[in-house]
Amino acid sequence: MLNIEARIRKAAIEANRDPESVRLVAVSKTKPIELVRKAIEAGANIIGENYVQEARDKFTALGALSASWHFIGHLQSNKAKYAVRIFDLIHTVDSLNLAAELNRQAAKINKIQDILIQVNIAEEDSKSGVSPSGAPSLIEAIAPLAHVRIKGLMCIPPFFDAPQKAQPYFRALRLLRDELEQKNNPNVTLTELSMGMTGDFEVAIAEGATLVRIGTALFGRRE
Numbered sequence: 249m250l251n252i253e254a255r256i257r258k259a260a261i262e263a264n265r266d267p268e269s270v271r272l273v274a275v276s277k278t279k280p281i282e283l284v285r286k287a288i289e290a291g292a293n294i295i296g297e298n299y300v301q302e303a304r305d306k307f308t309a310l311g312a313l314s315a316s317w318h319f320i321g322h323l324q325s326n327k328a329k330y331a332v333r334i335f336d337l338i339h340t341v342d343s344l345n346l347a348a349e350l351n352r353q354a355a356k357i358n359k360i361q362d363i364l365i366q367v368n369i370a371e372e373d374s375k376s377g378v379s380p381s382g383a384p385s386l387i388e389a390i391a392p393l394a395h396v397r398i399k400g401l402m403c404i405p406p407f408f409d410a411p412q413k414a415q416p417y418f419r420a421l422r423l424l425r426d427e428l429e430q431k432n433n434p435n436v437t438l439t440e441l442s443m444g445m446t447g448d449f450e451v452a453i454a455e456g457a458t459l460v461r462i463g464t465a466l467f468g469r470r471e
């Protein structure tokens with residue numbers, strides 16, 4: 249935890265960025281509740297989960313502790329009802345259908361649900377996310393929904409052994425964000441860039457990441 253926080257600070261400073269502008273999402277998918285409790289007690293204030301049912305169990309046990317919960321997995325519309333009750337930020341919205349269902353469920357509980365738009369930045373067949381060219385119209389379509397609010401973009405670039413190879417993709421997400429910001433969609437702010445994981449978060453910070461999603465380096469390898 250301390251070691252990772254120090255690496256985040258160092259990467260931010262080397263990029264001439266305010267270290268406070270980068271937040272750590274502690275990714276605890278598949279890890280037991282007691283390990284997550286320890287992480288929160290050690291100072292992790294954002295917990296990232298990939299599966300709604302697993303997150304519900306953890307949130308039931310730990311929701312009273314002072315941590316914010318983020319959803320970073322693939323969200324099916326039929327789980328939107330539960331997701332809006334748990335998560336402060338959903339990183340993985342990539343269709344109007346899903347946004348509309350989140351909007352409907354958030355309205356029911358009088359919430360405005362913060363979301364990020366997941367972009368399939370390398371246009372890989374195996375990955376979710378809107379294509380970069382489809383992002384402008386998707387954002388324009390979601391913007392009018394009163395109970396969801398777009399806060400930024402998220403991506404998962406291809407996996408490389410050498411983290412520097414991911415840099416063009418992180419840069420592409422930042423440039424896409426800069427371009428989309430010019431459109432000045434009402435109710436849309438694109439301050440957040442969710443990018444970077446255990447293997448490449450320092451490179452992502454150099455390219456402007458504001459949320460780094462780190463699992464393995466904090467909790468050890470997953471089965």
Ligand SMILES: *Cc1c(COP(=O)(O)O)cnc(C)c1O
Pocket residue numbers: 275277298320321404445446447461462463464465
């Ligand atoms: C699992 C996961 C992470 C964390 O990956 P690590 O390599 O373990 O740090 C980050 N983002 C997403 C979307 C994930 O599914």
